[in-house]
Amino acid sequence: MLHSQRSFMLATIMALCLTACAPLELSSPSSSNRASTISLRATAPQPMLKRKLTPFEQTLMRKPGDLHGSQFTENKLQARLATMKRTQSADATFRQLLQWLHEDYRRLVMETANFSTDINPTTQQPANTIILEKPTHFAILLDASGSMAEKVNASTKMQSAKKAISTFVSNLPPAATISLRVYGHKGTSQATDKALSCRSTEAIVPASTYNATRFSQALDAIKPSGWTPIAASLAAVEKDVPPQAEEVHLYLISDGEETCGGNPVQLMSQLRQSTMRPHVHVIGFRIDDAGQKALKQMAEAGMGTFTYVDSGEELDRFLRAEHQRLMREWLHWGQKNGSEALRMRQQKMSELDRLLMRWKSTADREMNRMKLALRYLEQTGYPPTQREKLKQLIQERSDQFDAYLTETRRSLQAAIQKSGWEAWSDIWDEGAHQMRKAMEN
Template structure:
């Protein structure tokens, strides 16, 4: 028994040593296996929606390469992508490329989003409405009076001849003009006679008797004494001459005509009035028909409408005075408002056109350029991977499709953003024009 114990202890020690060795071998083997296993790398899947493509911002290495070109760019791309594994699938390669090289499109899209589509011209009208300010005025009031001096104006009405009544009414009207207003008097048909032999001379007679300037009672009265009613009625020629009189004159322009008959010199006063009103002068043509028959009233009314003004028919000296005092004064008030609003609407249309062009520059010169630059960079990365033989030709073709798909998705997104902004600009322009027209309508009722 004692001899057995002597053998048992060494045997136990041997078993322990063998087990320890096995354990050590297993630990060493496990460690070696772990070293040989490739490190698993998680690459985030590239976004597929354009909003996320933009919001994700720049890739990890974009700042390193965005300013580089040529060989310097190729070397930097190669340095970054050399750790990419070989035999990549197209989707894995695409995810890696986007994570590393995607451009930062946020600033470009934000610039388009923040583009200012408001119009400064509306501020004056908003102030007027909110604070009850004075009516909007821009520039002086320029009043061009055209007086018919044809032979028929010598006829009597209400105990006096029509020319005398007209002169007295116009003198009273000129006296009542605002101090800052300019006035002029042009007469027509005052030469020759109303005989056929003098038609050419008379139809060519349209003359300024009082040049455009501030009202001076003595000088204006003297101008009224320089002519008498004699000849034919060159109304169209006189309106055309008034357009030249007012050309280049800054301010609110309005034309007032006193006539007792229709055009008799083969002119087209409707077309002349329309051309004057639609010119850069923006003048309104208001007409008083003094003792005019039905045919004459219809033509003079058409002339006034074409000139953006009003026609009134009077048959006595008292009616002529009343018309000059009431409706002509209102027309002057309306002219200030109409001219200011028309000028502002013109300015808004120009401003809208300019804004559209500036916004187009942001779209093409900033947003689209950012997308094109990224597309070109991603193509360079793809070619670099091809040189490194990281992908098969088949996978490279698929990678190219993924890059192109991203580019087209972002381009469509940018186009929609630009179109939406353009529609917003158009809507704002229409809103402002409607607002100004409404403000002008309200101002016209506050006389």
């Protein structure tokens, strides 16, 4: 709730920003009530508000009486009543009491007119793909050693790997960054080229968001040729990760173990302990038992997973399954934001309750002081006919407040409920839609 002057100023600024919003209509208490016809209109200029004020609200925007709030004492009131002519009309007496006792409702009116019922969960809703709550980078390390030219069924290992990787990256979140690093792509698998080949590791797609043409051209240019410098590739991969990435997924695809004398297990352990802390996924492509053992040890050092695939189809299925695992981020997104929408709805309800309690407390204070004045007048010779009429006017004003607060509660609660359920429904509809798309890919 807004209890301070600073908060009051912030509410005014927000009101200026929201003037273009569609107004929330509040019906006002009946204009036939006599109290409304004799209440004074606002004398202070009205600020820009989110919606038009009701007639009753307009009457409450007047300057408060000089005996409002803490300015009031019973002795001050009695002293003024003692000088009041007992022959004046009840209407004149009521107006006089309002001039003295009218509470300061201006802030309450502004807060009510500007009360936002909008419910917008904080996590951005994605447009057409999965949402990643953190800036995420996908680093792909691809073996380009000579053995990747081996045929499995109708395609070479390299051809199958290129196809699977291409499908995988095309379905990643648009906001994610991706890098593709190859190793062993220079020289040949001959001993004379070993030094050259073991130094060969290159980010042929530097970190960037997905670009189909760039990725396709980079994949097409890869020719399997040399040795297998896995450790050298791992030593260089940190350079591929943009500094803003808060989460890194590292996919290493190889059809063999390290052949350049490096220690990929140690390198993977160091990566896991670095600030990068990647989620490691090691894929062994039709690899022998010794190679499987070496790659498993590497995956364990990175606290990651090792997967053996026997063909291009299996590799494609693995990466598709991996994509679907990532797409389940939608489920978490829906759960988080759906719960957030319901929490925000309850929070709005609580804010409204607190606002209405302040309204009631302020209106009750004014009414109680009006009734105190009436009792004093009764004891000091105020004519019975005038007394009954004044009592009626005070009751009509009390009824106006009751009607206004009842309608305010009804209207704003309905708007909060509508906004909350619409936000919740939109979240789950979008989540379900994207989950269906994920399963279709």
